[in-house]
Amino acid sequence: MLENRILNKALKSKVMSAESACEFIKPNMVVATSGFTPSGYPKAVPLALAEKIKKTGEEYHLTLITGASVGDELDGALARAGAIARRFPYQTNNEIRKQINSGKIKYQDMHLSHVPQWMSSGYFGKINIAIVEACLITEEGGIVPTTSIGITPQAIAEADMVIIEINTTQPLELVGCHDIYMTDLPPNRKPIPLLNPGDRIGTYYIPCDPSKIVAIVECAIPDKMRSLGETDEDSEKISKHIIKFFDCEVEAGRLPENLLPLQSGVGSVANAVLGGLIKSKYKDLTCFTEVIQDSMLDLIDAGKVKMASGTSFTPSDIGLKRLLENIEHYSKYCILRPQEISNNPILARQLGVISINTAIEIDIYGHVNSTMIMGSKMMNGIGGSGDFTRNSYISIFTTVSTAKNGLISSIVPMVSHVDHTEHDVQVVITEQGIADLRGLSPKERAEAIIQNCAHPDYREKLSDYFERASLEVQGHEPHILGEALSWHDKFLKTGSMK
Numbered sequence: 001m002l003e004n005r006i007l008n009k010a011l012k013s014k015v016m017s018a019e020s021a022c023e024f025i026k027p028n029m030v031v032a033t034s035g036f037t038p039s040g041y042p043k044a045v046p047l048a049l050a051e052k053i054k055k056t057g058e059e060y061h062l063t064l065i066t067g068a069s070v071g072d073e074l075d076g077a078l079a080r081a082g083a084i085a086r087r088f089p090y091q092t093n094n095e096i097r098k099q100i101n102s103g104k105i106k107y108q109d110m111h112l113s114h115v116p117q118w119m120s121s122g123y124f125g126k127i128n129i130a131i132v133e134a135c136l137i138t139e140e141g142g143i144v145p146t147t148s149i150g151i152t153p154q155a156i157a158e159a160d161m162v163i164i165e166i167n168t169t170q171p172l173e174l175v176g177c178h179d180i181y182m183t184d185l186p187p188n189r190k191p192i193p194l195l196n197p198g199d200r201i202g203t204y205y206i207p208c209d210p211s212k213i214v215a216i217v218e219c220a221i222p223d224k225m226r227s228l229g230e231t232d233e234d235s236e237k238i239s240k241h242i243i244k245f246f247d248c249e250v251e252a253g254r255l256p257e258n259l260l261p262l263q264s265g266v267g268s269v270a271n272a273v274l275g276g277l278i279k280s281k282y283k284d285l286t287c288f289t290e291v292i293q294d295s296m297l298d299l300i301d302a303g304k305v306k307m308a309s310g311t312s313f314t315p316s317d318i319g320l321k322r323l324l325e326n327i328e329h330y331s332k333y334c335i336l337r338p339q340e341i342s343n344n345p346i347l348a349r350q351l352g353v354i355s356i357n358t359a360i361e362i363d364i365y366g367h368v369n370s371t372m373i374m375g376s377k378m379m380n381g382i383g384g385s386g387d388f389t390r391n392s393y394i395s396i397f398t399t400v401s402t403a404k405n406g407l408i409s410s411i412v413p414m415v416s417h418v419d420h421t422e423h424d425v426q427v428v429i430t431e432q433g434i435a436d437l438r439g440l441s442p443k444e445r446a447e448a449i450i451q452n453c454a455h456p457d458y459r460e461k462l463s464d465y466f467e468r469a470s471l472e473v474q475g476h477e478p479h480i481l482g483e484a485l486s487w488h489d490k491f492l493k494t495g496s497m498k
Helices: 009-014 018-024 044-056 075-080 094-102 112-121 152-158 233-251 268-279 294-301 317-325 345-351 385-389 442-453 456-472 481-494
Strands: 030-033 062-065 084-088 129-134 161-167 213-219 262-264 285-288 305-310 334-336 354-358 361-363 394-398 427-430 433-436
Touching (some): 018 161, 018 213, 044 075, 044 161, 044 213, 062 075, 075 084, 075 094, 084 094, 112 152, 129 152, 233 268, 233 394, 233 433, 262 268, 268 354, 285 345, 294 305, 294 317, 345 385, 427 442, 433 442
Parallel strands (some): 030 062, 030 129, 062 084, 129 161, 161 213, 262 285, 305 334, 354 394, 394 427
Antiparallel strands (some): 427 433
8 A cells, every 4th residue: 555655665664553653752752743623643653652551551741742733543542541741732622621721731822823933943842753644755755745734844854753654545636735835943034935825835745854764654544524513594694794894895995806815714613604705706716724624615616716725624524525535626726835834924914814713702892712711721722813813914703692502792891811902803793793993992892892793682781881881990991800800700600691
């Protein structure tokens, strides 16, 4: 099976079992892997290591760095084996999340664009070993990734040792989808020569010194993708509001008729929101984003998108089958780039990206919480939303106005944790409506968000709070601090904000 996937003859002697390969991973190592939300991650070696730890009882205390979230074969298996001491920078695994919130795993939530530079600068310490998934090794030893790139170029460049999993479920037609370009550290950093989302500025493979490759493992485990929920009524309403907003911007001359490059976050709501463009008048769209989900494939098939740039294919389980069976078709419209390029703030600003991301909660002045539940418990992480929000031409945050079957208002007096400040959030959209915050003072922003975005069940209560705060406290951005925070405290005590 590996004969036509390892073109460097000298490296064929490095082929071994996952059990043998995991012997190179020692306790207390810093391990960097491929994988991004959650595609293209190593599977066979982490599973073998987890099994070894269970049998021997040895304590490993690994530092694990990935591009973003990865599948259960990596995060889940190693967490259940008690092997992870530190985790960076983003995750969606239930066991990882549990151990982060219990304090067992030390976790730092990070902007994804910062991770490659931190690796190259040594902020995480020396990268001892990289474990990366590939579909091909070139004659020169270059590594062709599979369905994601993420931090893989930096992992390979910085690690002392490299383990490669050749995943035979990934088609060789992926070769050519990738555009590998890496930046230098200051003071030698040069401008990135990318002017359009479809520009190719690098190579189709990741350079690698063959002497660093200590093991090559055959893997036949496919990516385990998350299912995307069906588009519901609220998501459809949010999507229609976004299209209405675009219509107004085009009419005002602030956007061209084919808009500007779109960025959309990961998940069911984001997928549904982007999918709403299929029935819109917009065509010849471009995307400069992190993840290419099902709705992007739909837009390509509908003739709406002429180019989509990201760092991973992140479809649903059904969408993955569709993608891989038709990869020759989709590869004409899609380019995968390293995380330091796909999430680069300079490029987001330069290209004029329109960012559309999802919030957990938004307060009346426009601050956004996208990571923490009730201000204390980590959900997933900030991901790339901050990379794009602060640097986009127009930044949009969406959320359904209530959660927990209406027991929680997603619009609150004060968010319990701030990930995106009012200075970066330009537009808020819920199924209730649109609040365009550009050019508004804090009090005007509060009125716009309450009246247009809050659910009717909470609108009067929010208005009452804002009016009393304005009279009793006054100031530029008035808050009755104890009362603002009591919204969250009430839910913790009673299970409802009503």
